[in-house]
Each structure stands twice: as structure tokens, then as C-alpha cells.
Amino acid sequence: MKDNAPHSANIGKFQDRFVTADGQTRASVSLxxxxxxxxxxxTLCNIECANCYIESSPTNDALVYISADEVRAFLDQIEDRGWPIREIGFTGGEPFMNPEMIALTRAALERGFEVLILTNAMRPMMRRQMREGLLALRRDHGDRLTLRVSVDHFRPELHDAERGAGSFAKTLEGMKWLRDNGFRMAVAGRTVWGGTDAESRAGYAAFFAEHGFAIDAQDPGQTVLFPEMDETVEVPEITTACWGILGKSPTDVMCASSRMVVKRRGATAPVVLACTLLPYSPEFEMGATLREAEADVQLNHPHCAKFCVLGGASCSV
Structure with a gap:
């Protein structure tokens, strides 16, 4: 599994939680x-992508299936801590590999939260049990459920280059089922192939129009285009002075508004992480409770700079 050791391009950087390599105060973000x-x-998934940040695969169970009871315990903590949570997000791996996925989703919807599920919309989602469960959730909770489907590129050959031959066709089949049954959809793409933002969004718009998908290609919440997380590229460390220089605020960074719960293989209980992008970096593990997870986050990783602060990306809608 990946750890927090910097690539050779960033040797000397990201070593001290509080101080950058040149002795400046490292930026931090409050919740x-x-x-x-x-x-x-x-982390189990039905496919193995060429560039998966979490290394999901049919054999990687470094993060094991979380249970509905464990989810409910954290939903209780949200209420106890008074967190103004709007949305519960489920990610993997492929979430529909988890046999309790419908129960997990129902637990969040029944508390009144909006729910976002990240999925490849392939065979795990299309199993009869999952489809029946989704239809029941759609019937009972309407538009508070969104499924964000990974479509790495609107051109099938580029999507398949990342996810394997035939993947695009299988994902398209799942999206058509979601469309025909009235589910709210969003899409997540990648920018690794180049092209401008406008060109990418125009391509997705044509794809959505061709298949009658009610997804706005111009809305970055409905069509999320992720910058590639290449740890071989040199990135600057973010200091407290950077906020003013860049004209940005720490409140705009993902860890100002979100946390992620994971359960590690062999662990007796889940833990809370600062960030969805750093599941294997020990220093971003904040404890077993939401109370502990209220601590500030030091931006001590290349992803903090390239993906969040400079890239301005967010995992939510």
C-alpha cells in the first residue's frame, strides 16, 4: 500500500507536519x-484500473467492508456532535461489492441526509438484489439519492484504456438502467488525456445528449473532472502565506468540510481520516470518533497541494 513517503521529485519536502522544507510554517485547515x-x-472492486489512487482491485481488501451498524454508529455521532452534515458519501473500491450496500444507503437516507454513491455502474450494481434494493430506495426517498458514475472519458477507447476492454459498454448499460428508472446521476471524469476544460465538457455534453442522460456537463458538481494525482511530479509545499498569494481560503479545501470513515483489515473498529485521497497515510488518521476528527489538518502531502489547493478539486457535489 502507498504511504506518506515523498517521491524523488519531492525529496526533502513533506517531512515535518508543521514546517516546510525551507523553514516556513506549513498551512493547516480547520473543520x-x-x-x-x-x-x-x-477497497475490493470488480476491476483494476491503470491509475487508481486507492489501488482498488478484485484482491485488495486493505480496507474491509464496513457494516450498516458501524455506519449507524457514526450517524449517531453526527447528531451528538451537532455537525451540520448535509450529505453522506459512499466510495470504494466499488461500493456495490459490499453486500450491505443497500442497508448502508437506507440508514443514511432514513436520517434525512442526501446520499452520494460513487460507482462504476457495472456488474456489482446490476445484480438483481442491488437493482431491487436501489428501486426501493428510489421509491422511498426520491431525489435525495445520487449515483456518480465513473466515466473516465467520453470516448470509449480512452475510458477502456484506463479500466479495461469492454468497460465503457458495461458502464453505459448501467447508466441506461439508472436513466430508465429515474435515478439522479452525475459523472466523474479525468483530465489525464489533456484538452481544455471546455473541450472536455463539450465532449461529455455530446455523450449525455446522445444517450438522454439528464446530466449538466457544464456544472462541475454534476460533471466532475479530476486532475490526475501523479506523485512523480514536483509540487510546492503550501505555507500559511500561500493563502494570500494564491487568493484562496483554507475554508475552500476539502478537509474544511469533510472526513472519511474506513475500516482497516484486522481492525476491530473503523477510524476517521482527514481526507478521502489519503487512505494509506498514517498521519492523516485522526482517531476512532468524530470528536477526535475535529482537529486541524496539516497539509503535509503532495496531494494537498496539487489536487486540493492548486487543483481546487472536491469529491462532493
């Missing part, structure tokens, strides 16, 4: 507006 609590449902 100022908790809006989304993520649950990693497990």
Missing part, C-alpha cells in the same frame, strides 16, 4: 463547515 461524511465501503 469549519462539516458538510459531507464519507464512508469507504471497502
Amino acid at each position: 469549519t463547515r462539516p458538510e459531507t461524511l464519507w464512508f469507504n465501503t471497502g
Whole structure:
């Protein structure tokens, strides 16, 4: 599994939690507006992508299936801590590999939260038990459920280059089922192939129009285009002075508004992480409770700079 050791391009950087390599005070982020609590449902996936940040695969169970009871315990903590959470997010791996996925989703919807599920919309989601469960959730809770489907590129050959031959066709089949049954959908794409933001969104818009998908390609919440997380690229460390230089605020960074719950293989209980992007970096583990997870987060990783502060990306909608 990946750890927090910097690549050779960043040797000397990201060593001290509080001080950058050149002796400046490292930037930190406070949990100022908790809006989304993520649950990693497990790292097992039905496919193995060429560039998966969490190394999901049919054999990687470093993060094991979380249970509905464990999710409910954290939903209780949200109420106890008074967090103004709007949305519960489920990510993996492939969430629909988790046999309790429908129960996990129902637990969050029954508490009144909006729910976002990240999925490849392939065979795990299309199993009869999961489809029947989704239809029941759609019937009972309407538009508070969104499924964000991974479509790495609107061109099938580029999507398949990342996810394997035939993947695009299988994902398209799942999306058509979601469309025909009235589910709210969003899409997550990648920018690794280049092209401008406008070009990418125009391509997705044509794809959505061709298949009658009610997804707005121009809305970054409905069509999320992720910058590639390449740890071989040199990135600057973020200091406290950077906020003013960049014209940005720490309140805009993902860890100001979200946390993620994971359960590690062999662990007796789940833990809370600062970030969805760093599941294997020990220093971003904050404890077993939401109370502990209210601590500030030191931006001591290349992803903090490239993906969040400079890239401006967010995992939510």
C-alpha cells in the first residue's frame, strides 16, 4: 500500500507536519463547515484500473467492508456532535461489492441526509438484489439519492484504456438502467488525456445528449473532472502565506468540510481520516470518533497541494 513517503521529485519536502522544507510554517485547515461524511465501503472492486489512487482491485481488501451498524454508529455521532452534515458519501473500491450496500444507503437516507454513491455502474450494481434494493430506495426517498458514475472519458477507447476492454459498454448499460428508472446521476471524469476544460465538457455534453442522460456537463458538481494525482511530479509545499498569494481560503479545501470513515483489515473498529485521497497515510488518521476528527489538518502531502489547493478539486457535489 502507498504511504506518506515523498517521491524523488519531492525529496526533502513533506517531512515535518508543521514546517516546510525551507523553514516556513506549513498551512493547516480547520473543520469549519462539516458538510459531507464519507464512508469507504471497502477497497475490493470488480476491476483494476491503470491509475487508481486507492489501488482498488478484485484482491485488495486493505480496507474491509464496513457494516450498516458501524455506519449507524457514526450517524449517531453526527447528531451528538451537532455537525451540520448535509450529505453522506459512499466510495470504494466499488461500493456495490459490499453486500450491505443497500442497508448502508437506507440508514443514511432514513436520517434525512442526501446520499452520494460513487460507482462504476457495472456488474456489482446490476445484480438483481442491488437493482431491487436501489428501486426501493428510489421509491422511498426520491431525489435525495445520487449515483456518480465513473466515466473516465467520453470516448470509449480512452475510458477502456484506463479500466479495461469492454468497460465503457458495461458502464453505459448501467447508466441506461439508472436513466430508465429515474435515478439522479452525475459523472466523474479525468483530465489525464489533456484538452481544455471546455473541450472536455463539450465532449461529455455530446455523450449525455446522445444517450438522454439528464446530466449538466457544464456544472462541475454534476460533471466532475479530476486532475490526475501523479506523485512523480514536483509540487510546492503550501505555507500559511500561500493563502494570500494564491487568493484562496483554507475554508475552500476539502478537509474544511469533510472526513472519511474506513475500516482497516484486522481492525476491530473503523477510524476517521482527514481526507478521502489519503487512505494509506498514517498521519492523516485522526482517531476512532468524530470528536477526535475535529482537529486541524496539516497539509503535509503532495496531494494537498496539487489536487486540493492548486487543483481546487472536491469529491462532493
